[in-house]
Amino acid sequence: MTRMALLGVFIFGATVILFLAVFIIGDKQLLFSATYHLRAEFDTASGLLNGAEVRVGGLRNGNVDEIRLPARPGGKVVVTMSLDSSTRNLVKKDSIAAIETEGLLGNKFVAISFGSPDAEGVQNWNTIASLPPLDLSDLIKKTNEIMDTTQSALKNVDTATSQVAAMSSRVNRGEGTVGALLNDRTLYNQLNATMTDVRATATDARDTVVHAKVGVTAFEENMQALKRSFFVRGFFKDRGYMDSSELTKWEIGKIPDAPPVKKFIFAAKDLFDKPDTAKLKDRKSLNEVGVFLEKNPFGLVLVQAFSGLQGDSEENRVLTLAQAMVVRDYLAEKFELDDRKLRTKGMGEIVPAEKGRDHWVEISVYPPDPTTGIADKRVSDEDRP
Numbered sequence: 001m002t003r004m005a006l007l008g009v010f011i012f013g014a015t016v017i018l019f020l021a022v023f024i025i026g027d028k029q030l031l032f033s034a035t036y037h038l039r040a041e042f043d044t045a046s047g048l049l050n051g052a053e054v055r056v057g058g059l060r061n062g063n064v065d066e067i068r069l070p071a072r073p074g075g076k077v078v079v080t081m082s083l084d085s086s087t088r089n090l091v092k093k094d095s096i097a098a099i100e101t102e103g104l105l106g107n108k109f110v111a112i113s114f115g116s117p118d119a120e121g122v123q124n125w126n127t128i129a130s131l132p133p134l135d136l137s138d139l140i141k142k143t144n145e146i147m148d149t150t151q152s153a154l155k156n157v158d159t160a161t162s163q164v165a166a167m168s169s170r171v172n173r174g175e176g177t178v179g180a181l182l183n184d185r186t187l188y189n190q191l192n193a194t195m196t197d198v199r200a201t202a203t204d205a206r207d208t209v210v211h212a213k214v215g216v217t218a219f220e221e222n223m224q225a226l227k228r229s230f231f232v233r234g235f236f237k238d239r240g241y242m243d244s245s246e247l248t249k250w251e252i253g254k255i256p257d258a259p260p261v262k263k264f265i266f267a268a269k270d271l272f273d274k275p276d277t278a279k280l281k282d283r284k285s286l287n288e289v290g291v292f293l294e295k296n297p298f299g300l301v302l303v304q305a306f307s308g309l310q311g312d313s314e315e316n317r318v319l320t321l322a323q324a325m326v327v328r329d330y331l332a333e334k335f336e337l338d339d340r341k342l343r344t345k346g347m348g349e350i351v352p353a354e355k356g357r358d359h360w361v362e363i364s365v366y367p368p369d370p371t372t373g374i375a376d377k378r379v380s381d382e383d384r385p
Helices: 002-029 136-172 176-183 187-226 233-239 284-295 313-334
Strands: 036-041 053-058 057-068 077-084 096-101 108-112 126-130 261-266 300-307 342-349 360-366
Touching: 036 096, 053 077, 053 313, 077 108, 136 187, 176 313, 261 284, 284 313, 284 360, 313 342
Parallel strands: 036 126, 053 108, 096 126, 300 342
Antiparallel strands: 036 077, 053 057, 057 077, 096 108, 261 360, 300 360
């Protein structure tokens, strides 16, 4: 086969592959289908991303087009969705939208319920009702509240049991009117049997609480083990940290008013694998900071992370918290420093003062001077984790 023929086959094959890719992507994004738009309002849309699936009856029939923050505090997050026109007979004005998670650690999507057969159909750009999102942390919190309530009830049962026991003791000594009935062994035996049942019931209830708490503890341990398992550890490794609850452990409440004696500024793209992750790429550039801190006394080191204005504001705030925490932890572990003086602050979306700056990290070093608002030997009790 000649070179021209081979070139023609290659171009033809590439064209076919490109056509198929455009068709597949367009079909996934409903570019070749007739659609209509709906809105739903939520108190929070944490974890939901633009382009996320919209499912009707469990099947994907649309996408999330836009997630818009409220104009003022107290408002609701508006989620705009595009749906395939084939769902118009199923989605009614009494349909309800809910943000759900696929599996335990899967992606978020919007699920829309079927409407009533007699309900009025929706029109383009209508707003439908919604349910508040339910997170795993909320379930664990409610479980702990139930356990605490059950323990309180058991204490009342123990108190009642003690009182009945004291009463039984008086009867056994022949005190009071009931004591006069002690010669009636039938009544005495019945009372003893009742006391035994009450104690057995209290013991069973106590064992139930113990088993429930053991179950909650085992669940939390399984979750920690799952984070380090082969299937999901890559996710936590790529984002740069394991536990989201640690993000604010060292966060400072108020930034000192006094100017720092030294400031280090790094572009996020130079420190991290990607600007939108907290996985450190270049640790050597931070060694300059660690060596400076080991050789110079300081009262406070504040690690601040900033993001640009692109993307979701809540995701940017969490990202900057994580990036500041990862940088702070590296300095604390690598160098001989008083880690109580290493604090963090996730600044979220900030308009950069310098043109061209997008995502960046600032490390400010404050002197051991009371005017900084931080004591020389230790941080204030109010800011202590």
